[in-house]
Amino acid sequence: MSVLVDSDTKVVVQGITGHQGTVHARQMLAFGTKVVAGVTPGKAGSVVEGVPVFDSVADSVAKTGANATTIFVPAPFAKDALLEAVDAGIRLCVIVTEHIPFHDMLTMYHYARLRGARIIGPNCPGIASPGKAKVGIIPNVVFRPGRVGVVSRSGTLTYEIVNAIKEHGLGQSTCLGLGGDPVVGTSFVDALPLFEQDPETDLVVMVGEIGGTAEEDAAEYIRHHVRKPVVAYVAGRSAPPGKRMGHAGAIIARGKGTAQSKLSALEAAGATVVTFPYEIPDAVAQLLRDRGTR
Amino acid sequence: MVKLTEWRGKEIFRKYGVSLPRGQVVRSPEEAERAVQAGGVPLPCVIKAQVLAGGRGKGGAVRFASTGAEAREAARAILGLDFQGEKVRELLVEEKLAITRELYVSMTLDRSQRQPVLMASGSGGVEIENVPDEQITRIPVHPFEGLSGFHKRRVIRAWGLSGPVARSADALLDRVWEVFQKEDAELVEINPLAVVGDAVVALDAKVIIEDDATFRHPQYAEVLDDRTPLEEIAREKEIAFVQLDGDIGVIANGAGITMATLDVLQQFGGRPGVFLDLGGTDDPAKVTEAFLLMARAHPKSVFLNIFGGVTRCDTVAKGLVAAMTQVPEGERFPLVARIRGNNEAEGIEILKAAGITARRELKESAQAAVAAAGYTVRDGAVP
Numbered sequence: 001m002s003v004l005v006d007s008d009t010k011v012v013v014q015g016i017t018g019h020q021g022t023v024h025a026r027q028m029l030a031f032g033t034k035v036v037a038g039v040t041p042g043k044a045g046s047v048v049e050g051v052p053v054f055d056s057v058a059d060s061v062a063k064t065g066a067n068a069t070t071i072f073v074p075a076p077f078a079k080d081a082l083l084e085a086v087d088a089g090i091r092l093c094v095i096v097t098e099h100i101p102f103h104d105m106l107t108m109y110h111y112a113r114l115r116g117a118r119i120i121g122p123n124c125p126g127i128a129s130p131g132k133a134k135v136g137i138i139p140n141v142v143f144r145p146g147r148v149g150v151v152s153r154s155g156t157l158t159y160e161i162v163n164a165i166k167e168h169g170l171g172q173s174t175c176l177g178l179g180g181d182p183v184v185g186t187s188f189v190d191a192l193p194l195f196e197q198d199p200e201t202d203l204v205v206m207v208g209e210i211g212g213t214a215e216e217d218a219a220e221y222i223r224h225h226v227r228k229p230v231v232a233y234v235a236g237r238s239a240p241p242g243k244r245m246g247h248a249g250a251i252i253a254r255g256k257g258t259a260q261s262k263l264s265a266l267e268a269a270g271a272t273v274v275t276f277p278y279e280i281p282d283a284v285a286q287l288l289r290d291r292g293t294r
Numbered sequence: 295m296v297k298l299t300e301w302r303g304k305e306i307f308r309k310y311g312v313s314l315p316r317g318q319v320v321r322s323p324e325e326a327e328r329a330v331q332a333g334g335v336p337l338p339c340v341i342k343a344q345v346l347a348g349g350r351g352k353g354g355a356v357r358f359a360s361t362g363a364e365a366r367e368a369a370r371a372i373l374g375l376d377f378q379g380e381k382v383r384e385l386l387v388e389e390k391l392a393i394t395r396e397l398y399v400s401m402t403l404d405r406s407q408r409q410p411v412l413m414a415s416g417s418g419g420v421e422i423e424n425v426p427d428e429q430i431t432r433i434p435v436h437p438f439e440g441l442s443g444f445h446k447r448r449v450i451r452a453w454g455l456s457g458p459v460a461r462s463a464d465a466l467l468d469r470v471w472e473v474f475q476k477e478d479a480e481l482v483e484i485n486p487l488a489v490v491g492d493a494v495v496a497l498d499a500k501v502i503i504e505d506d507a508t509f510r511h512p513q514y515a516e517v518l519d520d521r522t523p524l525e526e527i528a529r530e531k532e533i534a535f536v537q538l539d540g541d542i543g544v545i546a547n548g549a550g551i552t553m554a555t556l557d558v559l560q561q562f563g564g565r566p567g568v569f570l571d572l573g574g575t576d577d578p579a580k581v582t583e584a585f586l587l588m589a590r591a592h593p594k595s596v597f598l599n600i601f602g603g604v605t606r607c608d609t610v611a612k613g614l615v616a617a618m619t620q621v622p623e624g625e626r627f628p629l630v631a632r633i634r635g636n637n638e639a640e641g642i643e644i645l646k647a648a649g650i651t652a653r654r655e656l657k658e659s660a661q662a663a664v665a666a667a668g669y670t671v672r673d674g675a676v677p
Binding site: 075100101102103106142153154159160163180187207209210213235236237238239240244245278 | 408436478506509510536538546550551553556603657
């Protein structure tokens with residue numbers, strides 16, 4: 001069993017008739033994912049990439065047994081799409097859409113929690129387990145089945161790192177992109193126990209960013225609960241305070257959320273901290289050798 | 295992040311029924327004098343620069359006046375000041391109230407708890423960062439229910455208020471929550487919240503609206519905040535563009551990769567300046583726009599760092615070569631490219647043929663970009 005997704009994951013694509021939805025439905029299928037349905041209100045009966053389209057998530061679940069969703073609908077409608085999916089019984093919701101107001105996301109997060117559903121994202125690459133399933137938009141080419149878990153707040157930087165792990169001759173168990181927004185459905189602290197308990201993961205690579213305290217919280221969790229080795233990288237050590245660095249969450253405000261505070265906390269918690277992204281594969285290989293589990 | 299100046303924040307407060315001092319926005323010394331004439335803002339008055347930076351009182355951007363002539367002179371002294379990089383163009387002239395106490399209250403987002411948090415303190419009028427933790431009451435507020443009676447009683451007890459002024463404070467707290475939620479605010483801060491007779495009055499207003507929510511509040515899209523003019527153009531063209539102090543331009547795809555690139559450049563002795571995040575796009579028109587915008591910032595060199603996951607590197611390379619030819623002669627810059635991913639070999643060949651330094655490795659490419667900007671390449675060892 002990998003983390004959150006496996007060969008039984010049946011994905012519905014909300015917003016499948018849009019450009020992004022169509023492109024990534026095709027990519028998910030090419031990855032080997034069971035993409036069973038698309039949803040676009042008013043487009044029931046059409047077929048995209050060989051996938052039947054339904055008017056509502058409830059219809060798609062009734063007809064196909066979908067148990068996960070990827071949401072590509074535009075930000076103003078994303079809250080509605082998520083609530084609809086949760087109400088239809090979907091328990092794994094990957095939200096790719098960016099620029100969702102955090103006030104909407106607060107409602108979405110707490111609603112999903114009440115109903116026992118998990119949100120990944122928003123504004124995130126999603127989750128993929130090579131050889132099993134991909135729910136989201138991580139490029140297919142970067143993967144190779146293996147035993148390294150990757151959990152990240154970044155997008156393309158994650159692809160780069162996952163690819164570097166592959167080129168080093170290693171492979172990934174599951175790669176999880178959390179998204180860089182101020183309010184995310186799944187944080188490092190929520191994700192780390194999944195990797196810690198996953199029998200197919202030997203080591204976790206954690207890719208953080210400046211802003212907020214998610215990495216400090218993660219360090220606290222690692223210190224007490226994570227026995228597997230963790231390699232940590234944090235982007236943004238050169239960022240000046242008060243400037244938003246692209247991701248809505250990536251801002252050093254009131255002296256909090258600096259790369260230094262995060263790196264120190266992670267190091268103190270026993271993680272192997274690297275300075276540059278290109279140092280990750282070597283650090284991973286070294287730790288795996290030390291454990292004798294390469 | 296749409297930061298509103300005090301008077302704009304107070305306009306919102308007024309709409310929601312928060313008690314405010316009587317006041318008027320003015321833009322010239324003469325207007326300031328007229329504002330305090332009979333029937334206008336009562337004297338004595340306070341005249342405050344409408345800038346976004348804090349510390350106005352200490353920084354000479356707040357003055358008091360007891361007559362019209364004094365108001366005019368105070369306005370003359372403050373208008374046009376350069377206050378931490380912001381030019382003072384607007385003043386708020388307000389009545390000076392008889393204050394018995396200064397309190398603090400704010401509502402913001404607690405990211406790790408994923409809940410709004412109300413913060414209150416009996417020590418108002420000073421920066422909240424300087425107030426000891428034990429003097430701050432923090433109340434997480436569930437978004438489904440909002441502020442409840444017991445939350446408000448806790449704050450009012452912490453403030454040490456009772457009787458009619460406690461009722462005024464109770465109403466004020468409801469207004470703060472309403473503004474936070476209905477206006478899609480990131481921050482609603484009143485510091486100081488003053489006790490004046492039997493009421494609490496907002497002497498200052500700091501409101502930040504979330505820019506992702508401006509589709510619900512088109513009026514805020516018009517508000518200029520602390521973006522530089524080039525950042526403003528980029529925003530209109532929907533390109534993520536940020537200006538820093540250095541002079542090496544960075545173009546990358548994705549926020550994380552952009553930050554990592556800045557870090558690497560700095561580590562090797564470069565000073566990253568403008569950065570520009572192409573995000574998921576490889577639309578040639580947008581790449582060209584991005585390049586033209588970058589040229590206007592006059593970088594000493596530009597480092598392009600692209601990881602082609604879904605997008606193909608050769609397509610990106612073709613777009614780049616085309617874009618470079620459109621940059622005006624006088625604004626050309628040395629470009630160092632590092633591209634990885636789909637069809638990277640073809641992409642590197644296309645760039646090299648166009649005279650652009652192109653490599654696969656991040657470290658070596660970053661060093662080349664630092665050298666191209668005229669810096670001595672420093673050892674990458676971490677201090």
